Amino acid sequence: MNINNWLKNNTYHHSNFxxxxxxxxxxxxxxxxxxxxxxxxxxxxxxxxxxVMFKSELMNRYPLLDEIAVIDSGSEDKTLxxxxxxxxxxxxxxxxxxxxEPMRGKGENLWKAIYQLKGDIIVYIDADIKNxxxxxxxxxxxxxIKRPEVKYVKAxxxxxxxxxxxxxxxxGGRVTEILTRPLFSLFFPxxxxxxxxxxxxxxxxxxxxxxxxxxxGYGVETSHLLDVYQKYGMSAxxxxxxxxxxxxxxxxxxxxxxxxxxxxxxxxxxxxxGILQKFDELPTVFRQFQVKDxxxxxxxxxxxxxxxxxxxxxxEYKKRKRGK
Amino acid sequence: MNTSCQEILDRLPxxxxxxxxxxxxxxxxxxxxxxxxxxxxxxxxxxRFLLNRFTEYNLQNCSSDEKGNALGIIPGKSRDSNxxxxxxxxxxxxxxxxxxxxxxxxKVIGPGxxxxxxxxxxxxxxxxxxxxxxxxxxxxxxxMGSSRSLGNGDIEGLRFFMENFKNxxxxxxxxxxxxxxxxxxxxxxxxxxxIKYEVPEEYDWTRFSSVGAIVxxxxxxxxxxxxxxxxxxxxxxxxxxxxxxxxxxxxxxxASLRFEVRSESEEMVENLAVRIQSxxxxxxxxxxxxxxFLEIARRKPGxxxxxxxxxxxxxxxxxxxxxxxxxxxxTSELSAFIDKDIPALTIGLTDxxxxxxxxxxxxxxxxxxGIAQLIALLQAVxxxxxxxxx
Numbered sequence: 001m002n003i004n005n006w007l008k009n010n011t012y013h014h015s016n017f018x019x020x021x022x023x024x025x026x027x028x029x030x031x032x033x034x035x036x037x038x039x040x041x042x043x044x045x046x047x048x049x050x051x052v053m054f055k056s057e058l059m060n061r062y063p064l065l066d067e068i069a070v071i072d073s074g075s076e077d078k079t080l081x082x083x084x085x086x087x088x089x090x091x092x093x094x095x096x097x098x099x100x101e102p103m104r105g106k107g108e109n110l111w112k113a114i115y116q117l118k119g120d121i122i123v124y125i126d127a128d129i130k131n132x133x134x135x136x137x138x139x140x141x142x143x144x145i146k147r148p149e150v151k152y153v154k155a156x157x158x159x160x161x162x163x164x165x166x167x168x169x170x171x172g173g174r175v176t177e178i179l180t181r182p183l184f185s186l187f188f189p190x191x192x193x194x195x196x197x198x199x200x201x202x203x204x205x206x207x208x209x210x211x212x213x214x215x216x217g218y219g220v221e222t223s224h225l226l227d228v229y230q231k232y233g234m235s236a237x238x239x240x241x242x243x244x245x246x247x248x249x250x251x252x253x254x255x256x257x258x259x260x261x262x263x264x265x266x267x268x269x270x271x272x273x274g275i276l277q278k279f280d281e282l283p284t285v286f287r288q289f290q291v292k293d294x295x296x297x298x299x300x301x302x303x304x305x306x307x308x309x310x311x312x313x314x315x316e317y318k319k320r321k322r323g324k
Numbered sequence: 325m326n327t328s329c330q331e332i333l334d335r336l337p338x339x340x341x342x343x344x345x346x347x348x349x350x351x352x353x354x355x356x357x358x359x360x361x362x363x364x365x366x367x368x369x370x371x372r373f374l375l376n377r378f379t380e381y382n383l384q385n386c387s388s389d390e391k392g393n394a395l396g397i398i399p400g401k402s403r404d405s406n407x408x409x410x411x412x413x414x415x416x417x418x419x420x421x422x423x424x425x426x427x428x429x430x431k432v433i434g435p436g437x438x439x440x441x442x443x444x445x446x447x448x449x450x451x452x453x454x455x456x457x458x459x460x461x462x463x464x465x466x467x468m469g470s471s472r473s474l475g476n477g478d479i480e481g482l483r484f485f486m487e488n489f490k491n492x493x494x495x496x497x498x499x500x501x502x503x504x505x506x507x508x509x510x511x512x513x514x515x516x517x518x519i520k521y522e523v524p525e526e527y528d529w530t531r532f533s534s535v536g537a538i539v540x541x542x543x544x545x546x547x548x549x550x551x552x553x554x555x556x557x558x559x560x561x562x563x564x565x566x567x568x569x570x571x572x573x574x575x576x577x578x579a580s581l582r583f584e585v586r587s588e589s590e591e592m593v594e595n596l597a598v599r600i601q602s603x604x605x606x607x608x609x610x611x612x613x614x615x616x617f618l619e620i621a622r623r624k625p626g627x628x629x630x631x632x633x634x635x636x637x638x639x640x641x642x643x644x645x646x647x648x649x650x651x652x653x654x655t656s657e658l659s660a661f662i663d664k665d666i667p668a669l670t671i672g673l674t675d676x677x678x679x680x681x682x683x684x685x686x687x688x689x690x691x692x693x694g695i696a697q698l699i700a701l702l703q704a705v706x707x708x709x710x711x712x713x714x
Binding site for chain 2: 044046049052053055056057060061078081082085086130133
């Protein structure tokens with residue numbers, strides 16, 4: 001595949017879809033329904049604004065969304081109360097498919113959304129975005145509504161405030177540039193064209209979501225890209241520039257944990273695809289160091305990357321789908 | 325109270341309910357408008373947002389004029405008179421300030437949410453609230469986001485409109501986010517000025533008492549404060565901001581002082597202007613530096629009387645909403661109406677705290693009363709209950 005061609009044809013800017021009325025007409029013509037899922041864990045500071053804005057702009061004013069749901073991992077703050085007060089449907093992840101062994105992590109919420117939500121398209125948006133705007137939704141569902149062959153749309157953020165040269169570097173955060181893109185370059189060069197593979201914002205067709213497994217931790221975004229690529233190739237992807245995203249910055253140590261989780265998922269996929277030979281089970285303990293009274297000591301974190309199977313293999317889901 | 329006006333007062337709960345039902349739209353407009361930076365003279369992006377909303381709600385003559393005012397008209401049935409509803413577009417915050425707004429169940433927090441994000445959000449939402457209530461007016465309702473209002477802007481946008489709009493305006497209503505209950509129907513005399521102290525490059529620092537701009541500015545301030553101010557007419561000085569110098573150990577070359585004189589008497593304002601000018605000249609001759617007095621803005625005192633029907637009806641409306649009216653003079657947009665002898669009022673829309681600070685906060689719950697007040701007031705003006713010669 002010619003990466004530059006793919007970039008040219010499958011990379012959008014949110015302003016390409018700002019005619020929301022036109023999107024709605026097309027959506028209705030195709031009989032599509034769209035659900036928004038916001039996975040949360042202690043997000044009381046930003047959740048109110050996200051819900052009120054999407055509800056008012058994209059349900060009341062323009063009926064682009066059919067459902068706004070907050071799926072929570074067990075917040076100890078007022079996240080769910082605030083979300084409900086502004087009109088979102090709120091769920092505790094542990095109460096969806098309660099008979100399954102409980103797991104805790106963002107990927108769990110995303111996976112359970114497939115069961116709980118009704119839409120033909122599910123839009124996932126993180127709850128910690130400070131500068132939330134309707135473009136976060138219409139920018140990502142636009143390519144899915146306009147191009148039937150596109151199945152998975154990923155967000156990226158690129159907004160240079162000032163740049164003197166005509167060429168400027170563009171890319172993702174620290175983990176993307178130091179870990180993910182080097183790994184993609186080695187094993188899946190086509191996927192390097194996804195500018196921000198780890199962004200938490202994407203819109204996906206149900207038929208795709210229900211057919212791929214979900215790691216419940218840090219590896220969920222990476223595994224999605226790998227699995228969808230293996231199954232459908234690059235033509236299934238598109239990406240949209242949503243300009244700027246203002247959110248909490250993570251410490252380098254936190255990114256270390258994230259990289260550890262991603263690496264586990266990546267290596268497991270390499271084995272599954274037969275690219276690497278099967279190796280003994282990898283350890284799940286990640287080590288970092290700290291100094292206390294001039295003495296160095298290790299700090300250990302257990303980061304297992306457990307995985308949920310494709311939703312279309314879960315009996316309750318099959319039953320619910322048949323019932324439809 | 326006239327029976328028909330009582331009819332308007334009786335509908336206040338219905339107005340509150342309609343606003344409550346459109347709360348999400350109001351809050352979204354509030355967030356989106358407040359997150360667009362709009363320092364005075366750079367209001368274009370907010371202007372565009374407001375015009376998009378006006379256009380979408382099918383207002384007529386949606387346009388931006390040469391001063392950057394955003395205008396839209398809800399046409400009246402008879403169309404022979406006009407009511408102007410104004411909220412200023414600009415804020416005191418520069419563009420590089422983080423304009424992120426936070427929403428909690430009962431409050432909204434962020435720079436400029438009260439001054440004047442909520443005023444603008446009310447303008448942007450008013451057409452659909454009126455549509456929901458099925459309210460139509462006889463008069464045209466002109467909705468205006470006014471530009472260049474604050475500081476050096478000196479209400480330039482609204483003044484421009486009032487100079488160039490050729491049709492009669494029955495009344496003006498100025499919207500301010502905070503504080504619910506506020507009724508300003510008179511303007512006090514005001515002079516806004518800046519004193520700039522600049523030491524010339526070729527200045528002789530060996531000269532006796534060459535101490536730089538800050539010490540001399542200090543002396544200037546002492547002289548300003550020595551000016552006797554009368555108790556009647558009430559007159560006051562506000563020294564609002566001071567700046568000068570660049571480091572710890574260099575004699576400062578420049579200093580500047582911003583201040584405002586307020587007085588019930590126009591003559592007193594003029595006397596003080598003459599006095600400050602002569603003080604600046606005196607300092608120039610004493611120090612050899614260039615001391616200039618710049619007049620940034622001046623407003624005439626005036627307005628309507630306490631007993632004017634517009635004011636009386638406004639108080640009745642607030643009392644029916646269980647809100648205590650708080651009467652205070654204003655130096656804001658109101659004076660552009662006063663200059664044209666048009667009855668006008670500034671009203672507040674909700675309660676808030678920390679006005680003018682980055683974490684300015686306004687309460688959500690009282691907004692419905694604030695906007696119900698506006699709708700009732702517009703109806704009362706439209707039906708002629710606020711005119712002196714009905």
